[in-house]
Structure formats: structure tokens, C-alpha cells
Amino acid sequence: MKLAFIVAAWLVGVIIGLETQTALLPLLLLMVGSVSLGLALRLRQLPVFPTVLAIILLLGVWRADSNADQLQPLTSESLTGQSGASVTLEGRISNDPETSDSRVKFSLDLSSAQLESGQILLDNRVLVFAEPPDGLVTRRSPPYFDYGDRVVISGPMRAPEPFGGFDYPAYLASQGISGVMLTESAAVIGEDAGWREWPYSLRGRLSESINDALPYPQSALGQALLLGLRSGLPPEMVDDFRSTGTSHLLAISGLHVGVLVAMFLAASAWLFGRRGFYFLAVPLIMVWAYALVSGLPPSVVRAAVMGSVYLVAVGIGRPGSIIPALALSAGLMTVVSPEIIQRVSFQLSFAAVAGIALTQPFVPQWSPPGINDKQTWWQAWAFHLLRWPFVALIISRSAMLATWPLLAFNFKEVALSGIVVTVLALPAMPFIMAGTLAAAMVGLVSTVAGQFLGWMVWVPTTYLIELVQASPDWTLETDWAGMWLVAIWYAGLGVLLLFLRPGRIGRLWASIKSGSKTMASHPFEPAKTIPIGLGAVVMIAAAVVLWWQVGSSSDGDLHVHFFDVGQGDSALIVTPDGRQMLVDAGASPDGAIQALSATLPNGDRSLDLVVMTHLDADHSRGLLNVLDQYQVGAVLVGKDDPDAAMRAQWQAAIDRNNTDVISLQQGFQLDLGSGVMAEVLNPRLGVGSGSSANNDAVVLRLAYDSISFLLTADVESETESYLSTGPSEIQSTVLKAAHHGSKSSSTANFLAAVDPDAVLISVGEGNSFGHPNVDVLGRLVSQTGVDRLYRTDQDGDVEFVTDGRELWVNTER
Known part of the structure; x- marks a missing residue:
């Protein structure tokens, strides 16, 4: 127990030092006085331990004071004296970079600034x-920057600011971050x-492997829980x-590690028995393997x-000493x-690790039933089926009981459903990870x-x-929660744990086990048949999955999905025999990925064709991830634009995925099967783009019997004028309005020539371009009526379904 008191004194000193500014001289005087008092007590043969605690406390205060310099914001003004001035910085990337919309986010440990x-x-x-x-x-895969890169960046530096009641500067300061830069020069x-x-390289490879093994969004959740x-x-x-109130499940922390320790410790003890240190090898290896693949962040x-x-x-036979041991580890970290x-x-x-560890002595250490002719087959199976959910329930409840006061105090709200949802969710966490x-x-x-x-993991995910x-969104505001709540709660838990001695609980479980000796093993020893049974379950599950995949094939109709990807374009065409063609993918890196995962059969990671109408980011950026995460038969493109901002990233994605590229021009016919034809109406060979590169975008007319669709990308009035009088048929049942309803498109003559029904x-929604234009909306409503005008910002995803004769429309909202 002395170790616990020593660590407690140190931590109290650290807290005092962090919360106060104590001069060095008073600390020295107090320390000298404490040493003198200790010597006096020793000479009188009195206990000197209280003096040792006082010295340890003062050392904690001194250590915290020596590290208590406030992090000063680093801004352009602090460096140059001019607000918003551009500065050039050099440093080393100190974390795993992540894609953030069109940019890459990373932390940079600076070494110098050029002024x-x-x-x-x-x-x-x-x-x-x-x-x-x-x-x-051109030479790296996304996110292009790597951990350890030495980087030179230029741009204005700014101090982080709070938003939405969240103290963003304090959050960044806790990670040692003193400034923020958005740069186009890196x-x-x-x-x-x-x-x-x-480790970071392994993390990246595992991330790609998870994308291949699991459908989206299960793959994204798996990456968050396993890799952070x-x-x-x-x-x-x-x-x-x-x-x-379950966002803490997404952030790798002690909760995840504690769950892994408890579950693998129980599994290892069941498999190998509690002999020597062997049964500890499995949970120890799994914990550090988990830390390794998550990139070894400080929290993990x-x-x-x-x-x-x-x-x-x-392992040393003293699980009751866990609190002093954990306290020692915390003291060493501080x-x-x-x-x-x-x-x-x-x-x-x-709190989570301590809570889970403290409840381990109370987890019943059941052994498989012994041999007894009176045992029925269902009793043996019930033993194994019910044991693990019960253990998982104890673990999840202990973690929640140990952490909820901290959540209430720090975040000033507790989701009432969060405790219940977490209890129900945590049993699935070990299987997911x-x-x-x-x-x-x-x-x-x-x-x-x-x-x-991956299909086995798909179920718990x-x-x-x-x-x-x-789960319902029930939130309890806890503005009333102060430090008193934290103190009272943990003091109460301490008293309860002292009262509920593990020996008492052990005797209780011993009596329960003695009363259940009749549940002995069947002569056929069904417990030993569990591996065979599990194998059968796996094979049956695989057969069900395959049957489901076959059963979820195309329904014989043509489906044209227009995805709500924000300010951009993305459409998926699924033919009656199940062929799939994606046209553009919007500006968001994951917008089209999410839409495809929700639309295609689970596990389907292939596209027969992808059409990139032009290299504007709001049409092509999302295709980068599509090429990386889906098996694409071929990519169809229009005219090349060497000056496009997305040109380098697009070509790099094509090269790293070895994707076949086919150039389109007016007059091409694409036979998609089952009577579905796609005709290329634009771009025109040997004709310039005129006043805008948008006029070189690919225009497709899709026809299935008497129903047709005209997909016009971002073409403007010049191309519309040509199409209206050109040699190709453009009359269509459904028109995808050009350029998001911009005033540069959807001219009256063009609408008259297309004569769409919808x-x-x-x-x-709320885009900065003012799309769709008011005048354009007026012309479109005059053409189709309000009920046949669909907008992704209002209707969400819009699906047109046709058998070639009739047309049905399904909207998300």
C-alpha cells in the first residue's frame, strides 16, 4: 500500500503545480524543512513515511512547475509583426497524415522559420x-505525405479559435499545437x-486491406476502431x-485496450488454463499488436x-495490487x-482500464462442465453460449461506471441512451477489432x-x-456536474470495492458452482465438439452469404441513380442484367463511396465502367477513391486537359491502379446489354471548347426502349446550341440539367429540343454559386411542372426506374 500512497502524493503534487505557480525558493525551503523533519523523526525512532510523502509531493509540484510554461500561439503576427503575412516554415511531419476534403492534414514539428x-x-x-x-x-499514393517527411510550407499562420462552445485552442494545446496553417505551397x-x-507503413497497408475485405461503411468503422x-x-x-453519446467508441483509448485485455485474458485462461505465465502471452501480444497497428499514438x-x-x-499472483501498479504507471508517465x-x-x-481491471476478480472463473451422464446436450452448449455475453456485460458495465462522471464533468452532458448503447455495443467490440x-x-x-x-466481421460491425x-437521441445536460461529483463517485466506488472483497464473491460463486455439479458432461462430450460446431456455423454462414449475394442480383429493370454528393455530379447506371456504370463522383473524397455502398449489393466492390466527364473537381475528385477502392473494368474519358488542377492526381490514380482508359468522342455507341444503349454526343473531334472548358465535357444519351436519359455534365449554351441542331437525337424522357442549373446552361431552345418529362x-444545398439560377428554374418548371422537377439538395438521392415503357421515381426525402 505504501507504493499507492507515494504515487498519490506525487500526483497530488503534480496537480498542485499545474494549477498554481509556485516560486522555486519556497519549494526549496519546504523541501529542506521536510528533510530536516524526517531526520528528527528518525532520530526519535518515529515513522518517517509521512515526511517521505511530503517530499514526494513537493517534488511533484516542482516537476509540474518546471513544465508549466504556457504554450504561446504561433501566428504570422508573432513572427513578422504583420497580421496575415506569409511565412515560410520548415519541419518534420510527426503524425500519420489524413485526407481532409481536398487537402491533407498533418502535424508539423517545426525546426526553423525563414523571415x-x-x-x-x-x-x-x-x-x-x-x-x-x-x-x-505522381510518385506517391494518397494521402501523399508520410510520417517523417521533412517539409517546407509557406502561407499565413493563424491562431486556432473556439467554435460552437468547443475550446479548440485548448484541445490543440493539449497536443502541443500552437498554430494552424492552410497552405497551397508544401x-x-x-x-x-x-x-x-x-508501424505507419503497416498501418497504411492494413487500411487498404480492410477496404478490400469489408464493404463500406463497415470498412470505415473497422479502420476507426482498429487503426484510429x-x-x-x-x-x-x-x-x-x-x-x-457513444462517440468515445470511435476514439481509440483505454476503453478499447481494457476490453481487449479482459476478453483475451478470459479466452486464454479458458484455452490454456491459468498455468504459469503462458496464458498471459495471448492478451499481452494482442494489446501491443493493437497499439502497433494503430500507429502507436500516445493515448494507446x-x-x-x-x-x-x-x-x-x-502473472505474479497479485491481481489485487492492480490499483498501485496502475497508479505507478500513471506516475511514471507524469x-x-x-x-x-x-x-x-x-x-x-x-478510469476505463482501472474499472475493467478491478472487476476481474468478480468475473466467475467457470471451467467447462465435467463428465456426468445426467448432463443434457443443451446444457453444455448453453454454458458456452451464455458465458461470453455475461463476461462482456460485466466488462462493459464496469467501464461505463468508471468513466461516466468524467464525461459528465468535462463535456457537461451525458447521453442517457449512451450508457445503454455502450453496454449493448461493447460485447461486439472485441470481435470487430x-x-x-x-x-x-x-x-x-x-x-x-x-x-x-471480412464477411464474418460484417455481422458484428x-x-x-x-x-x-x-438508438434515441436522449441527452441530459450536466452543467451542474462539478468536481464534487467526481470525488463523491470515485470515493463511493472505493468504499464499495473494499466492502465487496473478492474472497466473498469467490465463495459465492463456489457455492453456485457446487450447486450446479449436476450439469456434468454428456458421454459424447459435446464441449469437445465445439470447434467442429463452430466450423459448421462458419460454413453455414458463408453459404447464407453466397445465397444472399445471388438473390440480390438485378431485378430486370434499368436503374439510374443520381446521388446527392453536395455541389457536384454523380450518377450510377445499373442495367437490367446488372452491369454498372458510374458517371462522375462529386467533389467529396468519400461522397460517391458512401452512395455506392448504400446502393450496390453488400460486398460488391466492382464497377464495369466509370465515366469521367471532365476534370473539374466537383465531378472528378471523388473518382480518385473510387479507383482505389473498386475494381473498375475501364474508365471512359473525353478530351484531355493538361492544365486542369486535378490532372496530376487523376493520372496518378490511373497509373497506380493500372486502369484501362478509353477516350470518347461524338458518335461513339456503348452497348450496355439487355437493349440499353449509351450514345456519346460530346465532345466533338477537332472542335475547340469555345469560351469555357466545360464545353468539352462528355455528354451521354442513355436509351432503353422508349425511355431515355440525357446526361449533360457541365456543358454551356454553346454546346447546347450545337446539340439542338446537330445530327444526333437529343429528345429524352429525363434531362440531367447542365452545370447544376447555372445561368450559362439550360437555354430555352435546348429545353424545347430535349422536351423532357422530368x-x-x-x-x-446552400452552395456559394447561387445554383440553381432563378431564371433557369423558371424555364425548367415551365417545361415539366413543379412535381417533375427533382433536386438533390431537396430530394436527396433520386432514383429513376424503368422497364423501357414506364418510369418510376424514388427520392430519399
Whole structure:
């Protein structure tokens, strides 16, 4: 117990030092006085331990004070004296870069700044949102920048600002970040990844393997839970987790590590028995493997250290010493970085691991039933089926009981449904994390085998997604929650744990087990047939999946989906015999991916054709991820535009995926099967684009018996005028209005020539361009009527279905 008191004194001193500014001289005087008092007590043969605690406390105060310099914001004004001035900085990327819309986000540890007065040395960290240069795009895969890159960036520096009640500056300061830069000038001048290059490289390869093994959005959730990569999560999924108070499940922390420790410890003890240290190897390896593949972020390393400390305590036969051991690990961490004790992530990690560890003695250590002729077959199976959910329930409840006061105090709200949802969700977490890791590792060797395991993981992952989506948004405001709540709650838990001694619980379980000896093993020893039974379950599940895939094939109609991808275009054509052609993919990197995953059969990661109408970002940027994550038969393109901003990224995506590219021009006919034909009406060979490059965009007319669709991309009045009088038939049942309803398109003569029964405008809600134009809307309404004018900003995804004679329309909203 003395160790616990020593660590407690240190932590109290650290907290005092962080919350106050104590001069060095008073600290020295107090320390000298404490040493003198200790010597006096020793001479009188009195206990000196209280004096030792006082000295440890003062050392904690001194250590915190020595590290308590406030992080000063780094801005253009602080560097140059001019607000908004451009500065040139050099540094090293210190985290795993992530794609953020059209830019790449990373932390940069600065080494110097180049100013007019010369070069100055810096020791700051800034958050950078950078446009990758074309030269980097052509030789690397997304996100183009890597951990350890030495980078030179230029642009204005600004201080982070709070938003929506969230103290963003404090959040960044807790990570050592003192400024933010959005830059269009970023150059890699060297690489210095060090020993962490291999973990980050493995993380990237596993991320790609997860994309191949699991359908979206299950793959995005698996990446978040296993690798800590959250950039691919659909915004609506993030909102669902946040509104139900379960967003902590998406952030790798002590909760995840604690669940892994508990579940693998129980599984290892069941498989190998509690002999020696052997049964501890499995959970120890899994914890550090998890930390490794997650990129070794500080929060996971801290939790892994605490989990390892607990496993050591179990191994030496003293699991009751877990709190002193965990406290020691926390104390050692604060020696290195005193400020981490103030970070909510550290507090939550410590509380979750401690809560799970403290309840382990109360988890019944059942053994498989013995041999007894009186045991029925269902009793043996019930034992194994009910044990694990019961253990998972205990683990999840202990983690929630240990962390909810911190959530209430720090975030001032508690989602009432969050506790229930977390309890229901946590039993699936180990299977999601371990299964995703297995699928990803196997997928590195064989994509097909990885996909097979991915289907096994699909079940718990989908369960978690559906659980969160179905949960009500009930939130309790906890502005009243103060430090008193935290103190009272944890003091009460401490008293309860002292009362409920593990020996008492053990005797209770012993009596329960003695009363259930009649549940002995059947002569056929069904417990030993469990591996065979599990194999049968896996094979049956695989057969069901294959049957479902066959049953979810095309229904014999032509489907044309117009996806709501914001301010951009994206359409999916599915022919009566199931062929799939994607036309553009919007500006968002994941917008089309989300739409495709929701539309195509689960597990379908292939597209027969992809059409890139032109290289404007609002049509082509989303195709970069489509090419990376889907098997594409061929890409159809119009005229090349060497000056397009997306040109380098587009060509790099084509090259790294070895995708076949076919150039289109007016007059091409595409036979899509089942009587569906697509005719290329634009671009025209040997004809310039006129006043705008939009006039070179690919225009397609899709026809199926008597129903037709005209997809006009972003062409403007010049091309519309030609199409109206050209040799090709343009009359169509459905018109996709050109250029998002811009005033430069949808002229009266063109609408008269097309004579559509329905019009679709692909446009982003509240866009800055004022699309669709009021006059254009008037012309379209006059043509089709209000009821036959569809807009993705108002109707969401819009699906047209036809058998070639009749037309049906389904809207998302």
C-alpha cells in the first residue's frame, strides 16, 4: 500500500503545480524543512513515511512547475509583426497524415522559420492543411505525405479559435499545437521517419486491406476502431455516434485496450488454463499488436502500458495490487509529461482500464462442465453460449461506471441512451477489432481469403452501426456536474470495492458452482465438439452469404441513380442484367463511396465502367477513391486537359491502379446489354471548347426502349446550341440539367429540343454559386411542372426506374 500512497502524493503534487505557480525558493525551503523533519523523526525512532510523502509531493509540484510554461500561439503576427503575412516554415511531419476534403492534414514539428530578417530556430508544433504538389502526387499514393517527411510550407499562420462552445485552442494545446496553417505551397525536402516508419507503413497497408475485405461503411468503422483512422467515416455515422453519446467508441483509448485485455485474458485462461505465465502471452501480444497497428499514438501507448502492468500483476499472483501498479504507471508517465494528467483522454483511459481491471476478480472463473451422464446436450452448449455475453456485460458495465462522471464533468452532458448503447455495443467490440485485424492481415496475403473473413466481421460491425442508428437521441445536460461529483463517485466506488472483497464473491460463486455439479458432461462430450460446431456455423454462414449475394442480383429493370454528393455530379447506371456504370463522383473524397455502398449489393466492390466527364473537381475528385477502392473494368474519358488542377492526381490514380482508359468522342455507341444503349454526343473531334472548358465535357444519351436519359455534365449554351441542331437525337424522357442549373446552361431552345418529362438538378444545398439560377428554374418548371422537377439538395438521392415503357421515381426525402 505504501507504493499507492507515494504515487498519490506525487500526483497530488503534480496537480498542485499545474494549477498554481509556485516560486522555486519556497519549494526549496519546504523541501529542506521536510528533510530536516524526517531526520528528527528518525532520530526519535518515529515513522518517517509521512515526511517521505511530503517530499514526494513537493517534488511533484516542482516537476509540474518546471513544465508549466504556457504554450504561446504561433501566428504570422508573432513572427513578422504583420497580421496575415506569409511565412515560410520548415519541419518534420510527426503524425500519420489524413485526407481532409481536398487537402491533407498533418502535424508539423517545426525546426526553423525563414523571415525577411533571416532564419530563426523554432521548437513548435503546428497543424497544417496542405495541397499536395503535383510532383508528389505522381510518385506517391494518397494521402501523399508520410510520417517523417521533412517539409517546407509557406502561407499565413493563424491562431486556432473556439467554435460552437468547443475550446479548440485548448484541445490543440493539449497536443502541443500552437498554430494552424492552410497552405497551397508544401514541398517534401527529405525523409526522416526513424523506427516508426515501419508501424505507419503497416498501418497504411492494413487500411487498404480492410477496404478490400469489408464493404463500406463497415470498412470505415473497422479502420476507426482498429487503426484510429476516422477520416473515412460517413458524416452521418459520426453524428449518430455523437448524438447517442457513444462517440468515445470511435476514439481509440483505454476503453478499447481494457476490453481487449479482459476478453483475451478470459479466452486464454479458458484455452490454456491459468498455468504459469503462458496464458498471459495471448492478451499481452494482442494489446501491443493493437497499439502497433494503430500507429502507436500516445493515448494507446499509455493504455497499453497500463494493460501490461495489470497482466504482470495477474502473472505474479497479485491481481489485487492492480490499483498501485496502475497508479505507478500513471506516475511514471507524469514524470515525463506532467500535463497529461489534465487531459481528458488520459483520465478516461486510466478510469476505463482501472474499472475493467478491478472487476476481474468478480468475473466467475467457470471451467467447462465435467463428465456426468445426467448432463443434457443443451446444457453444455448453453454454458458456452451464455458465458461470453455475461463476461462482456460485466466488462462493459464496469467501464461505463468508471468513466461516466468524467464525461459528465468535462463535456457537461451525458447521453442517457449512451450508457445503454455502450453496454449493448461493447460485447461486439472485441470481435470487430480482432476480426478486422485478422481479415486485414490475411488480406495482405490473399484478397479472397481476407474478404471471406471480412464477411464474418460484417455481422458484428453492422450490428454496431444499426444499434447506434436505431438508438434515441436522449441527452441530459450536466452543467451542474462539478468536481464534487467526481470525488463523491470515485470515493463511493472505493468504499464499495473494499466492502465487496473478492474472497466473498469467490465463495459465492463456489457455492453456485457446487450447486450446479449436476450439469456434468454428456458421454459424447459435446464441449469437445465445439470447434467442429463452430466450423459448421462458419460454413453455414458463408453459404447464407453466397445465397444472399445471388438473390440480390438485378431485378430486370434499368436503374439510374443520381446521388446527392453536395455541389457536384454523380450518377450510377445499373442495367437490367446488372452491369454498372458510374458517371462522375462529386467533389467529396468519400461522397460517391458512401452512395455506392448504400446502393450496390453488400460486398460488391466492382464497377464495369466509370465515366469521367471532365476534370473539374466537383465531378472528378471523388473518382480518385473510387479507383482505389473498386475494381473498375475501364474508365471512359473525353478530351484531355493538361492544365486542369486535378490532372496530376487523376493520372496518378490511373497509373497506380493500372486502369484501362478509353477516350470518347461524338458518335461513339456503348452497348450496355439487355437493349440499353449509351450514345456519346460530346465532345466533338477537332472542335475547340469555345469560351469555357466545360464545353468539352462528355455528354451521354442513355436509351432503353422508349425511355431515355440525357446526361449533360457541365456543358454551356454553346454546346447546347450545337446539340439542338446537330445530327444526333437529343429528345429524352429525363434531362440531367447542365452545370447544376447555372445561368450559362439550360437555354430555352435546348429545353424545347430535349422536351423532357422530368428534370434532375444535381446541386449542393446552400452552395456559394447561387445554383440553381432563378431564371433557369423558371424555364425548367415551365417545361415539366413543379412535381417533375427533382433536386438533390431537396430530394436527396433520386432514383429513376424503368422497364423501357414506364418510369418510376424514388427520392430519399
